[in-house]
Amino acid sequence: MNDYYGYTGKTLTVNLTTGTWMTGILPQELAVNFLGGKGFGAQILFDRLNSGVDPLSQENIMVFATGPLTGTPAPGSSRTVMSTKSPLTGLWLDSNCGGFFGPELKQAGFDILIIEGRAPEPVYILIENDRVEIRPAGDLWGQDTFKITEKLKARHGSRHMTACIGPAGEKMAPIAGIVSEYRTFARGGGGAVMGSKNLKAIAVKGNKDIKLNDPDIFMRVLKEVYDRLRTVSAIGGGRTRYGTNVILSSVNEAGIHPVRNFQKAVFDGRGRINEKELAEKYYVKNRACFSCPISCSKASKVAAGKYEGSFNEGPEYENVWAFGAQCGNSEMGAIIQAEYLCDKYGIDSISAGNITGFAMECFEKGLITEKEIGFSLKFGDDEAMLKFVELLGRREGIGELFSNGVASAAEEIGKGSGYFAIHVKGMELPAYDPRGVQGMGLAYATSDRGGCHLRAFSVGAEVLSPAGKMDPLGTDKKAEFIKNNQDLFAVIDSSGLCLFAASSMSLEFIVKLMEAATGIKDFGSTEEVMKIGERVYNQTRMFNVREGADRRLDTLPGRLLSEAMPDGPAQGHVVQLEPMLNEYYQLRGWDQKGIPDSATLERLKI
């Protein structure tokens, strides 16, 4: 008898080595103490993996976890988190995806799907309510994600939701992601882990009830939330019209849009690459994830010019940066085509763009040659950029080395390239230069999965600080902000909600929805829920500590610590990490080596 609401109360574990599967009951303590999504992954991975596991071995596990709000009528309730040990960083990874996979998994009756072992031959998993099958995927292996998605829908049903890897994942590229219904579990190499298990895809369909504890209260709160959404212009208005590129010009204006591998942060190609141009010339449609009124996603098509005919869902802000300013490219069509290639081959576009820019700098400095690459690879050469992205996606030629990530590539190349390999803990940095927004330097350095902007995001708060309370170029108040933001985002990543929807709702409403959905009283308290966030963030920290990570890895690339920003509003600045980091550890209750002290662990009960 299942007493769960919001949750389904059931888990599914598939063992690919033995070709068997079994269901389980969601433990109450897990739900109450770790909430869902990222939290579930954190607890399960810490519990079940020993330190030192090879991420591409059959010992590694993948935990796909929904949150209590996934699949409910809450806005942006599309999200699922895949947690595993990363082949890119050798550390904790949680990778988040919207779309429709999570809600469908929940409708099939499962909160969590765990994948263990390794199949002897390529397989895919089919889940249809209570029926689970491990099916041969020999005829699917080698094909790109668009083809696979189409094939699985044609074979099983157009409403079956899929998650699959492309050739990059099959070849275990550490930058391979898992593509699901035009969205991706992108960062950190989840696709490679899936490929190492010979798992090509997962297809799921369900038609069971997702029950709420108090539907009347839930819908009443929901109406309030929707009314708020309609009136907030930047979230409802700007993001709907421009997608995540609503910030494009603004970021450039603030001088934090990294150019040519973080050599500067004001892009001169802005005249042709801006959100207005995108919206007017390239966007053809808005698309949304499950239950989302914001529809930040855009479908884009190149109607004329060099790349006429290219189309893809996107490009998001990060992609416009990755294949725009990061590569010195102002040809918009090439950006759309590059993103298409990343989706097709199944690689993380933030890493891919960052890596391409890094390779371009290596080429221009003579550290890699035209002979080794197969072509000239200068900044601003859009055709070379696309050729290089293909090599990354196919893991061929020099793409084999570079698809291991900039950290590995720099180690191999040597000659001081590590200085401008822009990553933290092995994960490539995204589209905000921390020299112009100091708190992001701390955010990147202390992100649990490496160089990521979505563990804590202080850009808006710093650059547009109400009443000028925070100075983006100063270190004051940053540690507190980043710490609280990490805890808050851990909550959101455990709840099943999308960050955009969540940030337009405020935690006050999120907890009301969570309590109405689950009936769990503590979920209705912002303090209690933030405690869970803090617990989750410390749990992932302990995962990393157990792997040997400490303060030495909480750092930034040489360029960002010692090369002064050459121009723009942040001219003359480097990241002043030490003072922020010292304060951060104190606030966290970690020692000065960055390790959670016993009092903190006891308080959080981990």
Added chain:
Amino acid sequence: MIKINNKSCTGCRICEIVCSMHHNRVVNSGKARVRVVTKWPWEDTPNLCRQCPKPKCVGSCSKGALTITAGHPVLDAGRCDKCLSCVEACPYDAIFTDPESGLPIPCDTCDGEYNCSQWCPNKVIEVID
């Protein structure tokens, strides 16, 4: 009468969600009386009862289980033998079946409230009179 402005449909499925919430107090796309159909790569359209002036569904029912009230079909579950001829007959494939009971579930307009239309963020389902 309803009009479907499918060019604005983003595929969010909020229509399905509020439909099953209204009728069943759960989220279950299998119980929704409106379904979003997606044609690759990105054409989304909600599909629901068009309230045909000469409804083929009613005509197809040999048990008289379907009648029309306020322009839309109403099912008398007691008379229904789940032959699903109405589902076959609908020219829009807009009559779905409940996954638990097996009964056909045509759109009942939420008694004129049209929740799908009310909640749709993009005014795709338009109620015209």
Added chain:
Amino acid sequence: MTVTVTVKIYAYVSAYDGPREISVELPEDVAEAVNQLLAGPCSKLNMDWGSVNHLLINGRNYHLAVAEKTKLKDGDILSFVSMFCGG
């Protein structure tokens, strides 16, 4: 003493249909300049400007510019920018 500056209004105010880039003469003093802007050429923006949190002066937050007693000069850029939320 007045200076000629460029005022840019970026994407976020989607309902705004006025010009997105204007050249305008304003006083040197930042606070005065902004008051004049909001009362005059930018009054169409029609939002609650009490806190003026979305304005960058050459990429620097308006409030910080006021605190630093920044003086506007010819060619400066004032931009009304969008919120930076999420990713």
